[in-house]
Amino acid sequence: MSSDLQSFVEFLEGQKARQASHFPTVKHEKVLSFMGTTSLPGSHAELTVHRLVSIDPGPSPRELRIVVAGPLPRRPRKGECVTVHVTRLEEYQGYQVKTRALGESEADLLEDAPAGVAVKGAQIFTVHHSPYTLKFFENVPFEDLKTTVAGVRFALIALGETANVSPRFVFHHEVKGGELALYHGDGLALKTYMNLKVNRSETRLVLDLDDFHGWRLRGTVEEFAPHQHPEAYERICQGFASGSWGKPSRVFRFVPASLERIAPVG
Numbered sequence: 001m002s003s004d005l006q007s008f009v010e011f012l013e014g015q016k017a018r019q020a021s022h023f024p025t026v027k028h029e030k031v032l033s034f035m036g037t038t039s040l041p042g043s044h045a046e047l048t049v050h051r052l053v054s055i056d057p058g059p060s061p062r063e064l065r066i067v068v069a070g071p072l073p074r075r076p077r078k079g080e081c082v083t084v085h086v087t088r089l090e091e092y093q094g095y096q097v098k099t100r101a102l103g104e105s106e107a108d109l110l111e112d113a114p115a116g117v118a119v120k121g122a123q124i125f126t127v128h129h130s131p132y133t134l135k136f137f138e139n140v141p142f143e144d145l146k147t148t149v150a151g152v153r154f155a156l157i158a159l160g161e162t163a164n165v166s167p168r169f170v171f172h173h174e175v176k177g178g179e180l181a182l183y184h185g186d187g188l189a190l191k192t193y194m195n196l197k198v199n200r201s202e203t204r205l206v207l208d209l210d211d212f213h214g215w216r217l218r219g220t221v222e223e224f225a226p227h228q229h230p231e232a233y234e235r236i237c238q239g240f241a242s243g244s245w246g247k248p249s250r251v252f253r254f255v256p257a258s259l260e261r262i263a264p265v266g
Helices: 003-018 142-149 191-198 230-242
Strands: 031-037 046-057 064-069 081-088 093-098 110-113 116-121 123-128 154-160 164-170 172-176 179-186 201-207 214-223 250-262
Touching (some): 003 031, 003 172, 003 179, 003 201, 003 214, 003 250, 031 046, 046 116, 046 142, 046 201, 064 081, 081 142, 081 164, 093 116, 093 142, 093 164, 154 164, 164 179, 164 191, 172 230, 179 230, 201 250
Antiparallel strands (some): 031 201, 081 154, 110 116, 179 250, 201 214, 214 250
């Protein structure tokens, strides 16, 4: 086992205890992670953590201006959007704000701000933080958003075509032959699944939820049948049951090809 892989596994094991207080109603070993996906085959979402500076209404009810400590990891490319994920973990609620896809003018998506960079969100989606109850709503009042995320210190930024960031509990992991695999389940076929249908490349963040330092992994995710990985399937089902989410409709195995430490910008 490489030193980075060993360090990550130790971090993951430590997070089982550290994250337990964040999710007291889910009485099963798990670690919350964040999946970054895109709709462009073979591409990985560029996924980073930033200090959240401010959130203000945009020019229309569906728009937001979100300032995060910058810079971004890179500038968006034509056809890509910028997605900002802000969540209040303990309440299983948060928001995902997406810009328009980049056309001719980057100014439609971003602008410089004194504290970093302002992201011009064109649409707000509500995210409920369990795989089974994940839902999106297309019209979110600003006051509801402001109340929900008041006091949240960090935001996740994703760059890519139809970039999406979704929370997933890792209920099982294993290392065989020097290869790491993380396992999770889904209840509903929403935006993440739509991306995965055309692109199995994934970027995953596993973070300490107190300071948002942690690891970024890039690899490939695949759906599996229960009989292929029975222990993992059983752990996922037990995790879903502990959260009162029924049984997963789909189960997935993520195998990273690379992993690196990550810390919040700003």
